[in-house]
Amino acid sequence: MRIADNDIQRPSASSLLAVVVVYKLCPSKSSTLQTLLATAKNVSSEELNLKIVVWDNTPGGQEIEKLPDGVSYVSAPENPGLALAYNHVLALAEAEGYEWLLTLDQDSLLPADFLKRISDLTCKLGPVEKIGAIVPQVIAGGRIMSPFHFIFKAIPRLFPRGFVGIWKGAVYAANSGAVLRVNAVREIGGYDLMFPLDLSDTSLFHRLHASGKQVFISGDLSMGHDFALHNKQTRMSIQRYDASLLDDCAFWDMYMGPLARFERVVRFSVRALKELFTPEAADFRRRTVLELRRRLFTTRKARIAAWRTWATRRRDESSASTHLQQRAI
Template structure:
């Protein structure tokens, strides 16, 4: 916080250009807590040194009638539900084309503090000259505990302490929602990986961001509250969605983490299987968890990777095209209504 106050006078003349994308699913845009709190934060931000554009990306299967949105908000419907990676990559393309320096990625279930944009704008203007900083991330709270950002210590996630502000010396990982990413850094590393379209899309991205030589600045004095699907599986996830998340989780650990980390993951999933069996509301998830645990124990790692690549490639190829085989193209300019 001392850095921000000390340099406020010199950074106040820098215009922070931020492109925000909110991905929604089976929800009206104006019912999204993320959009509601983002718009409230806009009202609390000085327009003199801040340029914001908002895109609502709608993954609702089959599309929906959204009525009229507030002026200036872009809207794009992707009725075949390609996930998060494609939505964020399309937003990245538009942000880059229009000269925005930062991309703010959000989903529909976050609650941003009223001073969110003001604080992020301050951090962004101060960190803009340091091209080694690839992302600015807030502290994310779910069910009363910190869930993001974190680092891995021998494969075990360790969360940064409450209120930590500064650049992580080690690889840091964060949730998609609330992360502010440098557009040129994302472009250099090829954007989001379409092989991880939804679950682990953020973990995969921050892993690759670190591999590309970029650091993560942790804005621990910016608190974002978020509703995570895995913390409420019965209400937030179908069994099929859960099975896909298990496969992607295993693939990430198989591809990028060592044997100690993979062993820790097995222990973690054994605990989850017991939890799913014990709690009646989650009992339907017990069999998929147990099946995945057996696969990790008895199927060789290289075979797991090969099988996942084949399945994930087919999923990626099916998701990059919209109805009728046409690629989704982001519409330019203001769009207050979905296409008919």
């Protein structure tokens, strides 16, 4: 399904709250914040009511430089992850009457026309309540990485470059660059704190689809992004990789079918083989092989039960220890 520009009457300015989550990086050094501020200059306040929040997950906090006027800053020195950060800002957007929430990681590159295009889309799609999200195409290393859908509910397939419109089935997209309808995300309870980081976006879009919402894919709008999983040796700790493997397995165990779970086993087997020829990835390869053995020789029921116990403890400890420091810089 495609929606032409002249199919929907354009109302007055829409409202968007943008959040940039940083980790061990000064906000002023974030490519996302830099390009967000640059693209904001290309859209007027009459077209888009915009607010920007920088959420800092740096453990222990950090001293930062002065940020531009109007940019709010929140420090979460316990590093609670992405899901809790986005939920806090979702609540802020709801309280202040923003219709849309733009979620961003620290290392994206937004094109100059990003907010202009988003402004047009949110105005035109605002009255279409079934649209729960608007997503661009995300590019990493010259390859499209997001959004995607599943063939036979098992095999992930990317949308072709430049695809614009609404896909009839479930659509999955990266957190960074996603424009979410605040009411739609609130209706499903926000981000699931059981998936605080790597599967937070997959879980969110899965539940949006289950609630009857659809995703508008703006393939004419592309943005660059650096995915941590593509450079594990320098971007991920072993502990985070372990957590990512467990969360990945839990999501597929709980929400995907046998064919999809088999596809993941094949996928991780290929990953382990590739890591065999990368000496610096030896520790990650061992973890990948251990995870493959667990998926092959531990029952699905036992895997889910063990994950629920571990993930519940992680969620509760993170929520209890989070103390926010909010200020305008």
